[in-house]
Amino acid sequence: MAPDFRLRLGRCLLFLVGLAYTEAFYIPGWSIKSYKENEAIPLLVNKVYSDNTQLQYAYYDLPFVCPPTGARHEGSSLLSGQTIPLNLGEVLRGDRITQSDIELVMGQDQECKFLCTRTVTRKDLKRAREMVKGGYVAEWIVDNLPGATSFVTVDKSRKYYAAGFKLGYTDVSMSSEKPRYYINNHLTIVIRYRKAPGKDGERGGRVIVGFEVYTKSIGPGNGLENGCPEDINEVEAPMELYLPPNTTDMALQYPHSSYYPPESEQDIEDGATLNIPYTYSVYFREDDKIEWSHRWDLYFVNQEDGSRIHWLAIINSLIISGLLSSIVAMILARTIRGDIKTYKDASAEEGFKQKRRSRPGSGARTPRPGEKTTGGLLEQVGDTENDADISSDEEALEEATGWKLLHGDVFRAPAYGYLLAPLIGSGMQLVFMVVGLLFLSSLGVLNPSFRGGFMSVGIGLFVFAGVFSGYFSGRVYKTFGGVNWRKNTLITATLFPGLLFALVFILNLFVWAQASSTALPFGTLVGIVLLWLCIQLPLVYFGSWFGYIRTGPWEHPTKTIAIARQIPVLPWYIRTPQSILLAGLIPFAVIFIELLFVFQSLWQDKSGYYYVFGFLSAVCVILILTIAEVTIVTIYIKLSAEDYNWWWHSFFVGGGSSIWVFLYCIWYYFTKLHIQGFVSGLLFFSYSFMAVCVYGLLTGTVGFLTAYAFVRRIYGAIKAD
Known part of the structure; x- marks a missing residue:
C-alpha cells in the first residue's frame, strides 16, 4: 500500500512541476x-x-x-x-x-x-x-x-x-x-x-x-x-x-x-x-x-532567471518532507506496531490465564471461600468463562503504558467544540477554493489575459464551496455530541466570512478617505453581501443538514469513560505554545523560498503577474504532506505523554506555520519594501493578517483531519483484536 501511494504521489508531483512550464501559456482562440x-x-x-x-x-x-x-x-x-x-x-x-x-x-x-x-x-x-x-x-x-x-x-x-x-x-x-x-x-x-x-x-x-x-x-x-x-x-x-x-x-x-x-x-x-x-x-x-x-x-522573461530558485525550493521541500516521511514511517511501522503487538500479546496471555483459572478441575479438593460444589465440580460465585474473556482486554489496557492508557479519554469531546466545528467547516471551504484555483491556474485557464479572473473565480469557488463547509461542520459538530445543528450552521456561515467582510469594510473606509481607486464602491459591497447571504448561506445550510441529519457522526473505535483521567505534568516541548511554534517551523521551511516570489509579485512588482503555478502547486502538495506528517508526530508524542487533549492541539499545530509566515511578513516589510504613509502600512499589515488567517485556517484543518484519522487508526487497531 505504501509503495503504491508514494508512486502515485511522485507522479502527481512530476505532473505539477511539468505544469510549471506552462508559465506564460494561456488558452487562445476566442480572444484573438x-x-x-x-x-x-x-x-x-x-x-x-x-x-x-x-x-x-x-x-x-x-x-x-x-x-x-x-x-x-x-x-x-x-x-x-x-x-x-x-x-x-x-x-x-x-x-x-x-x-x-x-x-x-x-x-x-x-x-x-x-x-x-x-x-x-x-x-x-x-x-x-x-x-x-x-x-x-x-x-x-x-x-x-x-x-x-x-x-x-x-x-x-x-x-x-x-x-x-x-x-x-x-x-x-x-x-x-x-x-x-x-x-x-x-x-x-x-x-x-x-x-x-x-x-x-x-x-x-x-x-x-x-x-x-x-x-x-x-x-x-x-x-x-x-x-x-x-x-x-x-x-x-x-x-x-x-x-x-x-x-x-x-x-x-x-x-x-x-x-x-x-x-x-x-x-x-x-x-x-x-x-x-x-x-x-x-x-x-x-x-x-x-x-x-x-x-x-x-x-515574464525577467522572472525566468528565478527558475533555478524554484527548483531549489522544490528540492528543499522534498528533502524536508522525505525526512519527515521517514520519521512517520518509523513511528507507524515500528513504535506503534510494536506497542499494538505488545498489547495484543498481553491481552492474549491474560485471556489464557483467565480461561485456565476458570477451567473445571479433574480431582476433588476443598472448596475455597466464595466457591460452591455442583456435581463434584468447583464453580466460582458470580464469575463465568465469558466474564473472564470480556475483562481480559480491559485488564490488558490497564496494564498498558503511554498512549494506550487513553483509550477511555482520547475521543472525549473537546472544550469549545461549538467553535472548532465551524472552523473546520470554513477550512474545508478554503481547501476546495485553493485546490480549484491552483488547478485552473496550472492548466492556463486563469492567466494574465483574464484580467481579474483569479480573484473572481476564487470568490466564486469560495461561495459555492459553502456546501462542503456545512457538511464537514455539521458532521464534526454531531461527532462532538452537539444538538443544535441550526445554530452551528449559522455560526459556520457567518463566523469566518463575517469577520473577513468586517475587516475589509473598515479598511475600505480608510482607502475611501484617500480617494483611491482601491476603495470598493457601495454597489460592490452590496453585491458581496448578497453573494454571502443569498447563495453561500443556503449552501451551508444544505451541507450542514446533509452532514448532521443524513450522514451522522463518525463512529469511534473505543468508548469514552465517565470520569476523565488526570493529565500528568508535561515536558516543556509538549506544552501547547512551544509545541505549536516548533512544529510550525518545519512547514514554514518548506515554503519560505517560494514565499519570496509570491511576496515580490504581490508587493514589489504590482504590475507583474505570478505565473509559475506549476511550481507553486508542487510546493503546496509537499506542504500539505509535511503538515500531515508533523501533526502525526506531534500528536503521537502528546498521546504518549498521556495527554488526551489533542483536538484543538492538532488544529493549532497544523496552522502553526502561519505564525512564522506573519513574522516573515514583518521582516519583509522592514527590509525589502519602501512603503510610505500610515494608510499604506495599515493596508499591508491588515492584508497580510487576513492572508495569514486564511492560510492558518486551511492548514489547521488539514492538521485536524490528519490527526483525527491517525488517532482513529491506532485505537481502531487495538479494538480490532
Missing part, C-alpha cells in the same frame, strides 16, 4: 482579435500605482493629465472617459478602465500629435510632484495588453518588458542640491504586430503582439508648433513641475541659484497656473518573432 489596414484600435487607460504605496488612483482622476473629451472615436462603442464593464476581480484589484482620446489606426504612423494643454494650479502641481516622487506608474491597455517599457538583459541577449510607464522623474540640481521634478508629457507608442493566423491573415488581418510606451519630458521653450516641438528628437529643456513664488524676496535670498525653493503655503491659493502640453507619437512595427499565443512571454 485581428485588425485590418487603417482600422481603428481603441486605447484604454486604467490606473496609476507605485511600489512605495498601497494606494492606487484612476488615471483620469489625476488633476494634471488631459481629461476625457467625451467624444466618440472610431473603433470603440464607448465615449471618451466612459468606463468599460469590469468583473468583480478587476474592481477588487483597483482597476478603473476607461476609453481614452488617443487615436490609433493600424499601419498609420504619427510622428507627433497634440492631445491637449492642461492648466494646473499650485495645488495640482504639488500633487503631481508627490506622485512623481512616489514613483507612480501609469497603465494603459491596447488589445488587452498593458503598455510596457522595453529593456534588454545585461548581455543584450534577451528583451523583456516592465509593465507601465512612469509619470515623471526626479533630478537633483548640482547648484541647489534640491530635487527637481519633471513630468513626462510626451509619449511614444510602439505597436508591434504580425500577420493573423489562418484565413483571417490571408484576408489581410493583423494581430497585435506588443505594446510599448516610451516617455519624454518636453518643456515650453522648444519651439512648439501646435503643441509639438519642431524636432521631437532634439529637446533642449524638459517640462518642470514648478511655479516660482510670488514674493520677490526669494530672488534676493538665493541670488546665485537658478532654482527657487518650493512655494510656501500662502502661495498655494494665489491663483498662479502652469500650462502643460501633452503630445504623443505612434509607430507600427511588424514583428514575426513573437507568436500571438506567447505575446505575454516578454512580461
